[in-house]
Amino acid sequence: MRCDGPAPLAGAGPVLMGRFLWDGVSMRLRLDVAYDGTDFAGWAAQPSQRTVAGVLAAELERLFGSVEGLTVAGRTDAGVHATGQVCHVDVPAPGWERLGGSVVRRLAGLLPPDVRVRAVSVAPPGFDARFSALWRRYEYRVTDESWGASPLRRRDTLAWPRPLDLDALNAAAAGLVGEHDFAAYCRRKEHATTVRMVQRLFWNRCPDGVFVATVQADAFCQSMVRSLVGAMLTAGDGRRAVEWPGSLLVRRERASEVPVVGAHGLTLVEVAYPSDGFAERAEATRRLRV
Incomplete structure (x- = not known):
């Protein structure tokens, strides 16, 4: 979780050079x-x-x-x-x-x-x-300040109208980690699976008081992160039990009662790849998605 700007590119200057030609053309x-x-x-x-x-x-x-x-x-x-x-x-x-x-x-x-x-x-x-990607990591920024988001961060921070509890947010997050069918949190597409492996999901609070959710998974379906955050926020402000977000994983259709929070609070911060074997990883992922 970062409370400031984007992470530096590991080992990279302004341009990474290489010499591999695919086919000479x-x-x-x-x-x-x-x-x-x-x-x-x-x-x-x-x-x-x-x-x-x-x-x-x-x-x-x-x-x-x-x-x-x-x-x-x-x-x-x-x-x-x-x-x-x-x-x-x-x-x-x-x-x-x-x-x-x-x-x-x-x-x-x-x-x-x-x-x-x-x-x-x-x-x-x-x-x-x-x-070829191993996982994607997103962060979602939320403030519960009564006066709203900082004017300088209004484009990437959601203003939540109720006080939030960090322990409750993390308790709700714990029930969503692991491999599950996230149909309750996804916009279903024909012939596409909604099974995903959420590897990490937790909340921190930055020195400026902003809550940041970090979620890492092998892949995400449409609106999944924003739906997960919406469910956790309703537990974090006390309107739902902390077990409620996890209890929805038994559903096989989208849960209409889950709020989908605004897109502007969400940022894709990192994509990880293997050190080699890119083609093999790509083929394995294609089989899983089918």
Whole structure:
């Protein structure tokens, strides 16, 4: 849990360099991306909508002429932020050979201020930003101050209208850790599983009084984190028993009584990958998702 800004990229300067050519024609790049999601209609490209993928792809095409297969680790919803998003894209190898060391600087000059590419690296063999990931970690910021969120943090902090108890929040969180069917907390999609492994889920309180929920899982279904946070907050303010969020895991349909909190309090802060075996990890993940 961080109470300040984004975590530094481990072992990375402004650009991570590599020399692996996929086929002599195209090169797969890994991009580490941060964005303020306030003015975006989510990550995924949509017609007539401003999206992170749409903005990023347009500037990558300006640099490389053409790009293919822009794929993200976690498709964030409208209004959700990221400090540790990861994506991959295939670009012409000659373009990378020509621009490699200047790509981060060039993108900083082309992209709008609410999107930053923090690092670019040549992806290792078999790397897939989505399917090679081991886990994703999100944080959700909430304040229970009577006067609301700080004006300087209003874009990433939810103002909760009732006093919260840290012990109650963590007691509620404990009942949600582990592998479960989170159908009560997800928007179900046809032919998609709602079984997920929540590896870590806990709350801290920062020195400024803001509560921060940290949730880490192998993957998340749509609106899952915001629904989990909503359920825990109703236990944290005393309106529900601390056992209530966990008791909903027996449901096989979305629980309509669970509040889905605002997107603006949620930030994707880290995506983890194995040290090698990226293709094998991707294949195993695809089998699980099917």
